Amino acid sequence: MTPEGQQRGAEVLRARGIDGLVVIGGDGSYQGANKLSKLGIKTMGLPGTIDNDIPFTDFTIGFDTAVSIVVDAINKLRDTMTSHERSSVVEVMGRHCGDIALYAGLASGAETILVPEVPFNLDEVAMRMQENFRHGKRHSIIVVAEGVGDGEEIAARIAELSGIEPRVTCLGHIQRGGTPTHNDRVLASRLGDFAVQKLIEGESGKACGIIKGELVTTDIDLVTSTKKEFNMELYNLALRLSQ
Numbered sequence: 121m122t123p124e125g126q127q128r129g130a131e132v133l134r135a136r137g138i139d140g141l142v143v144i145g146g147d148g149s150y151q152g153a154n155k156l157s158k159l160g161i162k163t164m165g166l167p168g169t170i171d172n173d174i175p176f177t178d179f180t181i182g183f184d185t186a187v188s189i190v191v192d193a194i195n196k197l198r199d200t201m202t203s204h205e206r207s208s209v210v211e212v213m214g215r216h217c218g219d220i221a222l223y224a225g226l227a228s229g230a231e232t233i234l235v236p237e238v239p240f241n242l243d244e245v246a247m248r249m250q251e252n253f254r255h256g257k258r259h260s261i262i263v264v265a266e267g268v269g270d271g272e273e274i275a276a277r278i279a280e281l282s283g284i285e286p287r288v289t290c291l292g293h294i295q296r297g298g299t300p301t302h303n304d305r306v307l308a309s310r311l312g313d314f315a316v317q318k319l320i321e322g323e324s325g326k327a328c329g330i331i332k333g334e335l336v337t338t339d340i341d342l343v344t345s346t347k348k349e350f351n352m353e354l355y356n357l358a359l360r361l362s363q
C-alpha cells in the first residue's frame with residue numbers, strides 16, 4: 121500500500137473514533153498494522169493463517185482446522201489405499217511452510233512427508249515404497265506441501281522410479297473452509313482477549329502469540345523480519361515412526 125493510502129487509513133480510523141485496532145492475518149496484514157502503529161494508531165497483530173508460518177507463536181489461528189481437515193481426508197484415503205493396495209500422493213497447502221504437511225502427515229501416519237524446508241530425494245522415496253511392497257505393505261501415503269512442487273509431477277516421477285503408480289489428491293481450498301476446531305476457537309478467543317487487554321494497557325506495534333501455552337507479545341518489526349524455524353524434531357519423529 122502507498123504511504124498516501126496508509127495515511128488515509130489512519131485518518132479514517134481517527135475520524136471514526138477508533139482508538140485501537142486488532143489486525144488478524146499474516147505477513148501482509150502485519151506490515152499494514154506496523155505502518156498504522158507508526159502513524160499513531162494503537163495496533164496489535166494476531167496471527168491468522170492456515171500455514172502456521174508466523175514466527176514468535178507456536179500456532180496461528182486456522183492452522184489446527186486445516187490440519188484436522190487434512191487428517192480426516194487422509195484417514196478416508198487410507199481405507200481405499202489399504203483395501204485396493206494403492207498409493208496416494210496428497211498435496212496440501214503451504215507455499216513456503218511445510219507445517220500443514222508435517223503435522224497432518226505425522227498425525228495420520230503418512231509414510232513420506234515432503235516439505236520445502238527439508239531437501240529430499242525421490243529415488244529414496246521410490247526405493248522405500250518398493251521395499252515396503254516386498255515386505256507386504258502394499259500401500260503408501262505421501263504428503264506433499266505445495267511449496268515442494270506439483271503433486272501430479274511428483275507422483276509421475278515416483279511412478280517412473282518405483283513402478284508403483286500413486287493416485288493424486290489435491291485438497292486445495294477445502295483446507296481453508298468449514299467449521300473451526302475447538303482448539304482454533306479457544307486460541308482465537310484467548311488471543312483476541314489478550315490483544316484487547318494489551319491495547320488497553322497502552323501497547324502498540326506488537327504481535328500476539330502463544331509460546332509453550334503462554335500468551336506473549338513481540339514487536340511486529342521483529343516478527344516480520346524473522347523467518348519461522350521449522351520443527352526438525354517433529355519431522356525426525358515422523359520419519360522414525362514411518363519406518
Ligand SMILES: Nc1ncnc2c1ncn2[C@@H]1O[C@H](COP(=O)(O)OP(=O)(O)O)[C@@H](O)[C@H]1O
Nearest residue numbers: 121126145146147148149150151152153155169
Ligand atoms: N505495507 C503495507 N501497508 C498497508 N497495508 C498493507 C501493507 N502490506 C500489506 N497490506 C495490506 O494487508 C492486507 C493483507 O495482506 P496479504 O498479503 O493479502 O495477506 P496476509 O496478511 O495473509 O499476508 C492487504 O489488504 C494489504 O493491502
Ligand SMILES: O=P(O)(O)OC[C@H]1O[C@](O)(COP(=O)(O)O)[C@@H](O)[C@@H]1O
Nearest residue numbers: 146168169170171182213214215296
Ligand atoms: O488460492 P491460492 O493462490 O492457491 O492460495 C492459497 C495460499 O493461501 C494459503 O493457504 C495461505 O493462506 P492464509 O495465510 O490466508 O491462511 C497458502 O498455503 C496457499 O499458498
